[in-house]
Amino acid sequence: MQQQLMGVLPFLLVLVAFYFFLIRPQQKRQKERMRMLNSIKKGDKVVTIGGLHGSIVDLNDERVTLKVSDNTRLVFERSAINSVNNEENASSADVEEKKEKADNK
Structure with missing residues (x-):
């Protein structure tokens, strides 16, 4: 056994x-x-899995419409969103980066 x-x-x-x-x-x-x-919600700035940057102008359960330039709107599947780049995310990343620099000194 x-x-x-x-x-x-x-x-x-x-x-x-x-x-x-x-x-x-x-x-x-x-x-x-x-x-x-x-x-994600309207107005969020996002990056797709293909690297395309834009802001959300319309969304439903399956699709997201991104405004890429003044005259260009593209429709993507919701799953094609890779990351959300809001000012809140950027500011928290900046705060963390400043803390790391302070810790290293």
Whole structure:
């Protein structure tokens, strides 16, 4: 019985390691992405997965309309949004950067 347990133990340890190093972080990123996609609203400045910058002028459950220039509006799937670049996000990033610089001095 103990030999069987010793034979299965390395396999179980590998499974636990896979969970904590691969599966769990991926689930956290996926939840954060879904939270970000659900919280976008009109006026938000976003970047698509293709690198296109624009501001949201219309959105529904499936699609987002971005204003890229004065005369150009493009329609994307909501899942094509890579990041939201609001002034709030930029200012908090600036504050964190200043804290890091102060800590390094």
